[in-house]
Amino acid sequence: MHQLASSAVDWNAIREDFPILREQAHGHPLIYFDNAATSQKPRNVLDALRNYYEHENANVHRGLHELSSRATAAYEKSRQRVANYLGAASADEIIFTRGTTESINLVAQAWGGKFIRARDVILLTEMEHHSNLVPWQLLAERTGAQLRFVPVRHDGTLALDQLPSLLTREVKLFGFTHVSNSLGTINPVAQLCQKARAVGALTLMDAAQSVGHLPINVRELGCDFLAFSGHKMCGPTGIGALYGRAEILDSIPPWHGGGEMIVSVTLEKSAFKKAPHRFEAGTPNIAGAIGLAAAIDYVERIGRSAIFEHDTQLTGYAMERLAELPGMRVLGPREARGALVGFVMETAHPHDLTTFADQYGLAMRGGHHCNQPLMRRFGLTGTTRASFYFYNTTAEIDRMIEILHAAGRFFS
């Protein structure tokens, strides 16, 4: 096995924290390379969920009893935990949502609904996940706003030389992903935020693929909104958050109406709480928020710099080994990559390849990865994607290469 150069972290011991990694699939040890879709969960997150339901479960913010106090305290502590994790100025800048998709929809509907007019421009990139594209299409249809896109170059990076003609005064918001979920490209987000600010546009960063992998500080970046999901960073599904700069959140009207988000209600009219509660109608995903805080604890214990270093080594090793395969094309840049490789093999279609690999216990994703326009841009209908997290090993990559060789022989 190829030895990784890093570091103080005992990466093999970390695997013991993830009970699911002992599973077998089709009689083979599981190799889980679908982390860009969702990560696995460590024991402390599973324990936090259980502990909540066994010792703290009640509705938040309303009850005057002991359990409600515990639940409320734990829920709000989780909000503070997220704020610290992202470098936000205050917990009031963190809105809990179901995940990245809901966070982006909140901005598109509530902020966009109030501030966007016909002929305003929303600037996106050609590499956005459908979740940072479709909400803006819906907004554009409703308001007559226009969408523009920063093209993607053949090497999988953004065509930044075209920004001056795209990022103009008409642009009200520039939305971009931090790490592409199919190319692996890490975008120069600080630079994008700075350029947007220069023309008075707000920025929205899709951090779904980066939040559990890279250090992020929203104040240093200067982004106005950041959307992410908990489940790709060791947390439970159904919980994520939207970060929004305080003065912007305060200017946005509610989007969902209901309990929890009001100050007072008459039959005709209601007065609403301040952010973030204004945006959290109904009973929230309390257990999810607590599980997310536990996931943050776990990720921070390892450290995002160490995770990123490990990602970089795994991905570099995967790219080096993939190059050995005949008829192999790896998408995306050679440098500055997140923890995934998307590729196509001349001999085998992504669906045949992933079906084949699955029979050997290797879980990968094959298809368009919610990136149909991007796939078209590269003349593909889909790719096979192997995506890593800190519990993956070079030995697993070696096994993947063996399986891909076997698949290549089988299908050619």
Place this chain on the structure above:
Amino acid sequence: MSPELEELYQEVILDHSRRPRNFGDLADAEVLVHGDNPACGDEIHLGVRFGEGGTLQDIKFTGRGCAISQASASLMTTKLKGKSPAEVTEMLRAFHELVTTDRNDAPKTLGDLRAMQGVRKFPQRVKCAMLPWRAVEQALQQNEGESTVSTEEPEFA
């Protein structure tokens, strides 16, 4: 190699996917159906020319996709040439049953198509196998002209 894989990718299927029969544009097609599987982006373009009584006088396809959808299209076109609309409909029903149920009484008329039986163990791949059949079903319904059919019905567009 697992038995499931061997059953899914039988030699006849690999052969048809590598060297698809009736692959190409049908020059004097009366019906052209574009079938796509949005779940994976696979596509098929099916050209049909009808004969007397609506029989499928000639049928050819182009497109790109996985081994299952390509082999399914190749096997299907081989089988359906010269069949009446009623025979095609019956074969579609029997084929759908073959790839989606555990029944083992597939009619002999399916012939080589029975090699597709392994798909039933892979529910995610049923759409791949059915894509060309959705296209031929559409071709029968419209009799002439060009149309598009999808394995996912758009509910609101």
